[in-house]
Amino acid sequence: VQGKIMPRKPVIAIIGSGQDMEPAVSNAREMGKLIAENGWVLITGGRDAGVMKAANEGAKEANGLTIGILPNAKADISPVVDVAIITDTGQARNNIVVLSADVVVACGVDGAGTASEVALALKNSKHVVLLGASEKAISFFTQIGEARIHTTETPEAAVRIVNEQLDQR
Amino acid sequence: VQGKIMPRKPVIAIIGSGQDMEPAVSNAREMGKLIAENGWVLITGGRDAGVMKAANEGAKEANGLTIGILPNAKADISPVVDVAIITDTGQARNNIVVLSADVVVACGVDGAGTASEVALALKNSKHVVLLGASEKAISFFTQIGEARIHTTETPEAAVRIVNEQLDQR
Amino acid sequence: VQGKIMPRKPVIAIIGSGQDMEPAVSNAREMGKLIAENGWVLITGGRDAGVMKAANEGAKEANGLTIGILPNAKADISPVVDVAIITDTGQARNNIVVLSADVVVACGVDGAGTASEVALALKNSKHVVLLGASEKAISFFTQIGEARIHTTETPEAAVRIVNEQLDQR
Amino acid sequence: VQGKIMPRKPVIAIIGSGQDMEPAVSNAREMGKLIAENGWVLITGGRDAGVMKAANEGAKEANGLTIGILPNAKADISPVVDVAIITDTGQARNNIVVLSADVVVACGVDGAGTASEVALALKNSKHVVLLGASEKAISFFTQIGEARIHTTETPEAAVRIVNEQLDQR
Numbered sequence: 001v002q003g004k005i006m007p008r009k010p011v012i013a014i015i016g017s018g019q020d021m022e023p024a025v026s027n028a029r030e031m032g033k034l035i036a037e038n039g040w041v042l043i044t045g046g047r048d049a050g051v052m053k054a055a056n057e058g059a060k061e062a063n064g065l066t067i068g069i070l071p072n073a074k075a076d077i078s079p080v081v082d083v084a085i086i087t088d089t090g091q092a093r094n095n096i097v098v099l100s101a102d103v104v105v106a107c108g109v110d111g112a113g114t115a116s117e118v119a120l121a122l123k124n125s126k127h128v129v130l131l132g133a134s135e136k137a138i139s140f141f142t143q144i145g146e147a148r149i150h151t152t153e154t155p156e157a158a159v160r161i162v163n164e165q166l167d168q169r
Numbered sequence: 170v171q172g173k174i175m176p177r178k179p180v181i182a183i184i185g186s187g188q189d190m191e192p193a194v195s196n197a198r199e200m201g202k203l204i205a206e207n208g209w210v211l212i213t214g215g216r217d218a219g220v221m222k223a224a225n226e227g228a229k230e231a232n233g234l235t236i237g238i239l240p241n242a243k244a245d246i247s248p249v250v251d252v253a254i255i256t257d258t259g260q261a262r263n264n265i266v267v268l269s270a271d272v273v274v275a276c277g278v279d280g281a282g283t284a285s286e287v288a289l290a291l292k293n294s295k296h297v298v299l300l301g302a303s304e305k306a307i308s309f310f311t312q313i314g315e316a317r318i319h320t321t322e323t324p325e326a327a328v329r330i331v332n333e334q335l336d337q338r
Numbered sequence: 339v340q341g342k343i344m345p346r347k348p349v350i351a352i353i354g355s356g357q358d359m360e361p362a363v364s365n366a367r368e369m370g371k372l373i374a375e376n377g378w379v380l381i382t383g384g385r386d387a388g389v390m391k392a393a394n395e396g397a398k399e400a401n402g403l404t405i406g407i408l409p410n411a412k413a414d415i416s417p418v419v420d421v422a423i424i425t426d427t428g429q430a431r432n433n434i435v436v437l438s439a440d441v442v443v444a445c446g447v448d449g450a451g452t453a454s455e456v457a458l459a460l461k462n463s464k465h466v467v468l469l470g471a472s473e474k475a476i477s478f479f480t481q482i483g484e485a486r487i488h489t490t491e492t493p494e495a496a497v498r499i500v501n502e503q504l505d506q507r
Numbered sequence: 508v509q510g511k512i513m514p515r516k517p518v519i520a521i522i523g524s525g526q527d528m529e530p531a532v533s534n535a536r537e538m539g540k541l542i543a544e545n546g547w548v549l550i551t552g553g554r555d556a557g558v559m560k561a562a563n564e565g566a567k568e569a570n571g572l573t574i575g576i577l578p579n580a581k582a583d584i585s586p587v588v589d590v591a592i593i594t595d596t597g598q599a600r601n602n603i604v605v606l607s608a609d610v611v612v613a614c615g616v617d618g619a620g621t622a623s624e625v626a627l628a629l630k631n632s633k634h635v636v637l638l639g640a641s642e643k644a645i646s647f648f649t650q651i652g653e654a655r656i657h658t659t660e661t662p663e664a665a666v667r668i669v670n671e672q673l674d675q676r
Contacts, residue, residue: 011252041252067236067252072428073268083180083210083236085254086268090410090426090606091630092599096265099242099255099597112629112651119623123598124257140647144619241597257597259437259579260461261430268428281482285457291450292429309478313450349590379590405574405590411606421518421548421574423592424606437580437593 010166011041011067013101015094015117016051017110023132024051024108029058030155031105031131036064038159043101045093046070046085048078051107056080069097095120102169103162105129109137122148127165131158179335180210180236182270184263184286185220186279192301193220193277198227199324200274200300205233207328212270214262215239215254217247220276220283225249238266264289271338272331274298278306291317296334300327348504349379349405351439353432353455354389355448361470362389362446367396368493369443369469374402376497381439383431384408384423386416389445389452394418407435433458440507441500443467447475460486465503469496517673518548518574520608522601522624523558524617530639531558531615536565537662538612538638543571545666550608552600553577553592555585558614558621563587576604602627609676610669612636616644629655634672638665 012035016024032055035042042059044052046068056066060080068081071093077084087093094113098104098121106118106128115137121128122145129150130138142149150161181204185193201224204211211228213221215237225235229249237250240262246253256262263282267273267290275287275297284306290297291314298319299307311318319330350373354362370393373380380397382390384406394404398418406419409431415422425431432451436442436459444456444466453475459466460483467488468476480487488499519542523531539562542549549566551559553575563573567587575588578600584591594600601620605611605628613625613635622644628635629652636657637645649656657668 008246008248008251008253043252065234065252067254069254077177079177082177083212083234083252084177084269085236085238085265087256087265088268088428088430089258089265089596089599090602091627092426092596092602094627095597095599095602096254096256096258099257100253110651112626115647115651116623116626116630119619119626120598120601122619123623134650136643136647136650140622140643143641143643144617144622257599258427258430259433259595260458261427261433261595263458264428264430264433279482281457281460284478284482285454285461288450288454288457289429289432292454303481305474305478305481309453309474312472312474313448313453346584346586346589346591381590403572403590405592407592415515417515420515421550421572421590422515422607423574423576423603425594425603426606427596427603434592434594434596437595438591 009039009041010102011043011100012162013043013097013104014051014055014107015097015104015114016107017114018047018049018052020050021108021110024110025054027131027155028054028107031055031107031158032058033062034155034159035059036062041065041067043067043069043097045097046077046081048076053078069093091116098126099124101126103127103129103165105131105158106133107131109133129158129161131155178208178210179271180212180269181331182212182266182273183220183224183276184266184273184283185276186283187216187218187221189219190277190279193279194223196300196324197223197276200224200276200327201227202231203324203328204228205231210234210236212236212238212266214266215246215250217245222247238262260285267295268293270295272296272298272334274300274327274331275302276300278302298327298330300324347377347379348440349381349438350500351381351435351442352389352393352445353435353442353452354445355452356385356387356390358388359446359448362448363392365469365493366392366445369393369445369496370396371400372493372497373397374400379403379405381405381407381435383435384415384419386414391416407431429454436464437462439464441465441467441503443469443496444471445469447471467496467499469493516546516548517609518550518607519669520550520604520611521558521562521614522604522611522621523614524621525554525556525559527557528615528617531617532561534638534662535561535614538562538614538665539565540569541662541666542566543569548572548574550574550576550604552604553584553588555583560585576600598623605633606631608633610634610636610672612638612665613640614638616640636665636668638662
């Protein structure tokens with residue numbers, strides 16, 4: 001029925017480097033597709049680069065809704081972002097990405113920006129799935145995040161973890 | 170075709186008081202509906218109150234997409250917001266609302282929050298439609314905003330102004 | 339005694355245009371000096387331009403402490419700012435300027451940036467002194483700010499109002 | 508001479524947990540004192556807790572200038588903070604702390620907040636001294652920060668590193 005109030009769809013953040021690194025980019029593309037197929041909304045840092053770009057393209061393959069949280073109006077916005085939120089808060093936009101997500105999935109933790117997002121997610125009591133992260137990243141973030149850090153090697157397993165977390169909300 | 174890249178839809182912000190004031194609330198509801206009917210995305214401050222609530226409800230009557238930019242995770246999110254962006258930036262979220270919009274429509278300028286949004290929109294070189302604003306608000310904002318301030322009394326006229334601005338992008 | 343805890347000094351914000359306009363710039367210079375002479379800390383938008391620059395120079399004539407809240411690291415920082423806070427929040431820094439002040443003094447409300455700061459100050463329940471403002475600005479902000487808006491034509495009178503507000507904290 | 512323009516003093520950030528942990532708190536107190544003795548300005552997260560509190564108390568023992576960057580107006584402000592900057596940006600204030608510092612010193616990286624600050628500092632191209640950090644933190648941040656990460660066990664050595672970095676500006 002037109003106008004009927006539906007519960008808000010879960011929002012899943014995919015975070016990762018703006019550089020093209022593997023397996024991060026391939027994982028991000030597959031995660032984006034799976035997120036859309038599950039009917040969830042995808043949120044990313046919105047740039048037309050690396051993990052962000054791949055995740056949004058994957059979601060669009062499955063006709064998902066894609067929201068990009070951009071640092072400023074001059075950023076290179078991914079053309080497959082449906083709605084671009086212009087924050088003008090620089091790296092502090094990372095806090096908005098993770099705060100707006102029900103669960104955060106990091107495709108690699110290969111740079112300082114992604115590391116800040118994982119840390120901010122934990123600080124804001126979010127659960128974080130580290131997908132294909134380095135041993136050092138897993139070791140450090142498990143030390144500070146404990147049970148809110150989940151690690152896996154495949155997008156399919158990551159989706160199962162996301163589902164478990166959504167069930168526990 | 171699935172996966173085809175479409176140009177991003179225009180995003181229109183409706184701003185106004187969280188108090189129930191007339192004609193602001195009725196105008197917001199009608200504006201929200203017209204925005205959705207035009208295929209534009211609606212962005213608001215996202216709360217379940219006043220102009221924000223009415224605009225989102227109006228947009229949902231026409232099955233529009235509604236994005237709410239919330240001050241923090243404890244805010245009363247309108248249940249007809251499709252995607253809630255949690256900024257944790259307090260009143261500074263007002264800057265994000267206007268930066269993310271192609272055109273800003275103020276349904277009344279009855280409080281300090283809305284006044285800050287009109288001013289921030291002007292500072293960020295956005296065009297602002299004052300719909301049903303007081304004489305004092307019109308007089309002041311025309312003084313500082315000049316040609317970027319547009320005034321009208323009806324949602325239909327406001328939509329015409331929005332359309333003209335979108336054409337000039 | 340070294341290390342004795344003193345109560346924090348009052349912080350007064352001077353806001354106004356980055357353009358050189360009179361009487362705004364002369365008023366800002368005198369206000370900065372009076373703020374320093376009263377032993378208060380001066381906070382401004384920190385740029386080396388217009389009201390900000392004049393206020394900081396005035397405060398330095400009386401050896402005051404000057405804090406600048408800058409939009410980003412590339413901004414032209416006033417050389418008479420003692421401590422530059424780099425926010426990377428664009429115009430949203432205006433919210434930080436007013437939130438950090440006990441009382442806000444606007445030397446003219448001649449542009450959209452200053453108007454946003456007056457509005458954000460009111461939204462955050464701060465008292466604002468409009469010094470040498472236009473009739474339209476006074477008329478509008480009195481309508482939305484009521485008793486929290488104070489108007490005057492001289493720095494000396496503005497300081498008296500600031501003192502009254504500090505006494506009522 | 509009164510009014511003479513002096514170069515801005517270096518600003519050093521001390522970051523660390525709001526919990527009372529050793530050796531982080533003792534290191535922070537000593538670092539705060541050394542920063543003040545060197546004539547530098549101390550910037551912290553400003554709360555009356557853990558590393559922040561100890562650093563500010565140490566700086567005050569040597570009559571230093573202490574700036575606190577607070578999450579919001581309700582935060583417990585350290586009474587030995589000279590100027591409290593109220594950001595209302597939640598955890599995103601961490602970005603402001605590191606952006607405003609010439610060099611960042613982490614006294615332990617024991618929680619997610621501090622981890623986010625180290626990461627944001629690196630993302631913003633700042634040099635970070637890890638003082639008394641865990642092996643896992645050193646290992647991870649060296650991986651992503653490379654030459655901008657410096658590690659040491661004593662405040663005296665940390666000050667030497669800060670001095671070297673200030674010389675290279």
